[in-house]
Amino acid sequence: MSWDVIGHTWAVDMLQRDLAQDRARHAYLFTGPAGVGKRTLATQFAHALLCPNANPPCGQCRHCMLAARGSHPDLLTLEPTRTGRNAQIKVDPVREVIKALQLKPIEARRRVARVLNFHAANPQGMNAFLKTLEEPPGQAVILLTAERADDLLPTIVSRCEVVALRPLPWEQVREALITRWLVPAERADLLAHLAQGRLGYAVRLHGDDEALAARTQRLDDVQSLLTGNHVARFGYAERLAKEGKEDGERIQAVLDLWLGFWRDVLLANTGAAGQWANPDRAADIQRVAQAVSPALARTVMVSLRRTGELLGKNANTRLALEVALLDWPRL
Numbered sequence: 001m002s003w004d005v006i007g008h009t010w011a012v013d014m015l016q017r018d019l020a021q022d023r024a025r026h027a028y029l030f031t032g033p034a035g036v037g038k039r040t041l042a043t044q045f046a047h048a049l050l051c052p053n054a055n056p057p058c059g060q061c062r063h064c065m066l067a068a069r070g071s072h073p074d075l076l077t078l079e080p081t082r083t084g085r086n087a088q089i090k091v092d093p094v095r096e097v098i099k100a101l102q103l104k105p106i107e108a109r110r111r112v113a114r115v116l117n118f119h120a121a122n123p124q125g126m127n128a129f130l131k132t133l134e135e136p137p138g139q140a141v142i143l144l145t146a147e148r149a150d151d152l153l154p155t156i157v158s159r160c161e162v163v164a165l166r167p168l169p170w171e172q173v174r175e176a177l178i179t180r181w182l183v184p185a186e187r188a189d190l191l192a193h194l195a196q197g198r199l200g201y202a203v204r205l206h207g208d209d210e211a212l213a214a215r216t217q218r219l220d221d222v223q224s225l226l227t228g229n230h231v232a233r234f235g236y237a238e239r240l241a242k243e244g245k246e247d248g249e250r251i252q253a254v255l256d257l258w259l260g261f262w263r264d265v266l267l268a269n270t271g272a273a274g275q276w277a278n279p280d281r282a283a284d285i286q287r288v289a290q291a292v293s294p295a296l297a298r299t300v301m302v303s304l305r306r307t308g309e310l311l312g313k314n315a316n317t318r319l320a321l322e323v324a325l326l327d328w329p330r331l
């Protein structure tokens, strides 16, 4: 039986080989952009590590059943919890998982811990985990996920087998949406483009009309910001910063969306329309592409990226957004 994972064939092959040769490492780190499939792959691997059958996960045995229900006693999961503005992994739950990993397996051959989005761990949490990775308990396998290896301590990364997942070809995402999630072709087409190779993200978006409406609004905003003066842009920055106080990830999502739009403008300038992230906004993209040079589009992209990095470092959000918007041309 093959794993229930779409794409990432090389990674599945590698993990299956480790299992078949009984040389699973003590720690794996799955990296890649949000929604690319890190959790899905780590979960499949976790189930395979627990299933005693020759071709795991068999999906039928007691271990597989328990794991699928989320109640296998040897499968531990740690993930960020939202407190106020940001989702975080605090040190206490990290310590609990570490303690649980020291115990002998209850039913399976091993204990497996899924530690999801570990980049959201605070420094104490990361440090606590480092010691466990230095001297991993005998029968434990730790599966970490993080968007970028750079966001973790290098000493953590170096103790893991890194499995770096890349976005899938958009055709593969479209195909999976149609055959697996029964999404109508036209919608699958759009979602696949928007997701930029991240199947999980596309599936989430499919079930979230509010998010799709928000996307439309934010892209409409691009048009009014481009014609707006300083006062209008500063007002927008202030409102967006305020929304970010309630939900820190929202601003990053807006910046990512805008980055995609400006990349489309750049692609339009160079004639590569097939890879647009926002093909449904072709008219807007072409209009902007005709008005700005590729160099200027690139400047805007660099500035949006820098803003995203600044916000990750707790810079003054409103100020950072103002600066970013001032880099935009006025049309």
Ligand SMILES: [Zn+2]
Binding pocket: 051, 052, 053, 056, 057, 058, 059, 060, 061, 062, 063, 064
């Ligand atoms: Zn099984």
